[in-house]
Amino acid sequence: MPGIDESLLEAMRLPGARGASVVDWISGLALGTVGDAPGGDPEATAAETAELARLATESGALAPGALAPAAGAPGGPSRKEPPVQDLIITTADSYHLLRFVTTTFDSTVFLHLWLDRADGNLALARIRLAELADRLVLG
């Protein structure tokens, strides 16, 4: 069963992978990083991508499921799928793929894969990152 490092190393085997990390989108903390980070600072990258991820998951316009109804919200912990599955950001020479990880316990993390645009295959990476996110927490 893969742990954080094994999962990130596996993500790095995707064609064009430059860097991969697991980031908590509420605190902005990188729980694990492998490879490079844009700008060379994995912690700054984690904090900034976390803010993007948070805005996406809390966006009522993009993901109507993100907002709870005004009444009748149960008080228990979240056991639901996150309202957003992934985020794709395209720059001149790379892709950033952020995949939310679903857990039964309280965790607010996503996988971040930095992919070279010339060598990477975005469709393949998206499918593989979703599988990695599932295997990370389900084994």
Next chain:
Amino acid sequence: MIASALVPRTDEPASALLRTLAAQRASGAMSTESGIVYVASGHVVHVESAVTPDLGDLLTHSGALAPDGWWQAIDQAGRRCRVGRHLVDSGHLAAGALELCHLGALFDAAYFVLAHDGPVLRFRPGVAHWLGAVRSVPVDTVLRESRRRRELLHRIWPEPAIDLAPLARVPGDPVDLPARRRRTLAQVDGARTAAQIATALACRTFHTLVELRRLAAVGLVVPAGTAGTATATASAEPGPAPLPGTPDEPDTALLRRVLHALEAL
């Protein structure tokens, strides 16, 4: 007999002793008034705090792990300090799930142990936690992250009273809130503190604090007893305000925000 293993009370700030322990690649348990930090070979391997749910709470109260599975692992592997390993090997939990939950609990507790950086009460060399090795973190990372979290809370809403006081809802009609914030708000009842709300939700306390400070920033939550709040209402559901607030309530909230903004300059 244990006394020989105890270092006399140092009164050194926790962060300073942690740096020393890291440099010496020490192993053992460092206690402060707010919790215990376990180090192995100079790395932080586990942290416990009275105001944060521990790994067992997070796993069992959320339903990620049956309580039987948790206690069985402690029975069978606790003495060998291999409970974490046992949970994975016995198929109760995926390795990644254990690591994510453990790191979540570690940084959560570390924030509260280091928040006020109180004096170290004692350090017990060689003492290991029964959870065993899951994932270790450099001392520097833990210290830096705790500082960053403090700054993050301050940026969201610079009112530390939110973190410790019983919290009350401000009567009014909340606009649409993200699901997590809504669940947190539903637990605010005029009596419970952030830590108690976190426990009720089986959520990490820091992450609950982030939601509560955001709720405070939009004027939906205040420390209980603050003028103009309805404290200890029976129901946390939105609806007609059970107690009449003071007529100038929205202005009070606005003035508080302005005051905080000015203080932050």
